[in-house]
Amino acid sequence: LIAFLLYLFYLVPPIGQLVQGGVQLQQGLAALKRIREIEELPAEPTEPVRVAQGSVEPVGVTFEDVVFRYGDDRPIVHDGVTFEVPPGGLTALVGPSGAGKSTVFALLERFYDHQGGTIRIGGRDIRDWPLGELRAALGYVEQDAPVLAGTLRENLLFAAMDATDEELRRALARTRLDDLVARLPEGLETAVGHRGVLLSGGERQRVAIARALLRKPRLLLLDEATSQLDAVNELRLREVIAEVAAETTVLVIAHRLSTVTNADRIVVMESGGVRAVGTHDELVGLDDLYRELAATQFLVS
Numbered sequence: 001l002i003a004f005l006l007y008l009f010y011l012v013p014p015i016g017q018l019v020q021g022g023v024q025l026q027q028g029l030a031a032l033k034r035i036r037e038i039e040e041l042p043a044e045p046t047e048p049v050r051v052a053q054g055s056v057e058p059v060g061v062t063f064e065d066v067v068f069r070y071g072d073d074r075p076i077v078h079d080g081v082t083f084e085v086p087p088g089g090l091t092a093l094v095g096p097s098g099a100g101k102s103t104v105f106a107l108l109e110r111f112y113d114h115q116g117g118t119i120r121i122g123g124r125d126i127r128d129w130p131l132g133e134l135r136a137a138l139g140y141v142e143q144d145a146p147v148l149a150g151t152l153r154e155n156l157l158f159a160a161m162d163a164t165d166e167e168l169r170r171a172l173a174r175t176r177l178d179d180l181v182a183r184l185p186e187g188l189e190t191a192v193g194h195r196g197v198l199l200s201g202g203e204r205q206r207v208a209i210a211r212a213l214l215r216k217p218r219l220l221l222l223d224e225a226t227s228q229l230d231a232v233n234e235l236r237l238r239e240v241i242a243e244v245a246a247e248t249t250v251l252v253i254a255h256r257l258s259t260v261t262n263a264d265r266i267v268v269m270e271s272g273g274v275r276a277v278g279t280h281d282e283l284v285g286l287d288d289l290y291r292e293l294a295a296t297q298f299l300v301s
């Protein structure tokens with residue numbers, strides 16, 4: 001039967017195309033749904049965008065009893081979230097899917113405003129930060145960071161056009177991308193993305209970190225890639241995160257055991273609240289949920 005189905009799918013082109021067409025249609029509908037969702041987002045808080053004041057000192061974060069829901073008719077996502085991230089160092093957010101980890105990032109970026117409690121960045125209420133200054137102070141590296149069509153140099157500099165060659169060299173060294181540049185046929189001028197050299201998941205995330213570092217963030221928000229990395233890329237990512245955390249504040253949604261074991265503190269979220277805070281060793285000894293997460297969720301080690 002399986003052979004027959006395979007025969008139908010691959011050898012009879014109209015059926016194969018029909019199935020593929022169906023998949024494409026589904027993808028198209030999913031994209032349309034996403035666009036609708038984006039259109040329906042509440043308007044961002046508007047404020048005049050001011051140029052950053054130039055400070056690069058790391059900033060800490062405090063969430064005090066934060067309450068948030070995505071809309072009046074939506075369920076509560078943060079139901080009194082409280083935790084502290086001191087300036088500098090590596091703090092990891094972990095928790096089951098839906099616990100509200102990405103929402104912490106969305107609130108810090110002020111894509112949404114919380115409805116209760118207080119969020120402070122650098123000791124200052126998030127609502128007192130001019131939006132432009134706030135966004136300039138934050139670097140955000142998403143999970144599947146896109147590589148745009150263009151050269152590697154363009155990919156790195158599009159958000160920091162005025163970075164000097166020395167700053168670029170330093171960012172490449174800090175993200176261990178200098179080896180990659182040396183390997184590429186035209187170095188930084190090599191075309192990457194779908195029309196050029198394809199970068200691995202680990203390289204793409206390091207490109208995104210380098211891009212964020214060039215903007216000299218005072219707080220780096222990193223949604224760690226879940227993709228499997230080979231041993232070399234895994235080690236490099238770990239080194240890069242540790243090195244960046246030595247210079248600025250890094251808050252990471254962690255998916256790797258190596259990241260949580262290296263974190264200065266881990267915040268365990270569950271059902272919209274904070275369940276426990278500690279180091280990996282402390283939490284393994286203290287918290288059942290953390291022990292379970294460590295055993296099941298951090299499969300990427």
Ligand code: ATP
Pocket residue numbers: 070074077095096097098099100101102103104
């Ligand atoms: P995961 O590990 O799966 O990414 P998470 O801990 O990051 O989960 P969030 O993405 O913060 O969790 O989601 C928390 C809750 O908020 C979920 O129930 C989710 O469906 C909902 N949610 C997230 N983003 C939105 C949004 N833009 N609009 C409405 N609801 C949302």
